[in-house]
Amino acid sequence: MSTNRQLGRSGSRARPAGGGFELAIWYLMRLTGLGLFVLAISHFLITHVLWDPVIQDAKWIGERWANLSVRTADWLMLTFVIFHAFMGLRIIVGDYTRGGLRTVITMALYLLAIVLFVMGTIVLVTVPRILPGQT
Numbered sequence: 001m002s003t004n005r006q007l008g009r010s011g012s013r014a015r016p017a018g019g020g021f022e023l024a025i026w027y028l029m030r031l032t033g034l035g036l037f038v039l040a041i042s043h044f045l046i047t048h049v050l051w052d053p054v055i056q057d058a059k060w061i062g063e064r065w066a067n068l069s070v071r072t073a074d075w076l077m078l079t080f081v082i083f084h085a086f087m088g089l090r091i092i093v094g095d096y097t098r099g100g101l102r103t104v105i106t107m108a109l110y111l112l113a114i115v116l117f118v119m120g121t122i123v124l125v126t127v128p129r130i131l132p133g134q135t
Contacts, residue, residue: 013091025087032084039077071124078120086113 016022047056064070086109093105 029084029087032080035076035080036084039073039080042073043077065124065127075121075124078124079117082113082117082120086110 013026016026047053051060065074089109090106093102093109097105
């Protein structure tokens with residue numbers, strides 16, 4: 001058993017006592033991890049098993065992203081990755097820093113996460129209109 005009191009028996013971070021923001025993050029980290037597993041495996045199987053990577057060019061991507069369900073799945077994967085990664089980094093920053101430095105780094109992480117999310121969303125919304133293969 002771990003000597004760190006915040007770790008559970010399995011070595012993972014124990015569920016926060018009480019409720020509120022930290023408990024919501026704790027549950028969302030598990031849900032986004034599960035969602036990422038399903039979406040990443042699906043993405044890999046589609047792009048590397050069902051379709052030959054040799055034929056995947058800009059036209060292929062344009063035809064694929066013409067389908068709203070494909071773009072929705074890719075947007076969900078983007079959302080889950082950014083949330084899961086940056087909340088994980090927030091936990092690491094909280095474990096290893098204190099005071100004002102923790103606040104500055106955490107706010108920088110939040111800002112970077114928002115910028116990357118907005119940029120990724122803009123790409124998923126606008127790129128299908130300019131790629132070849134669109135009518």
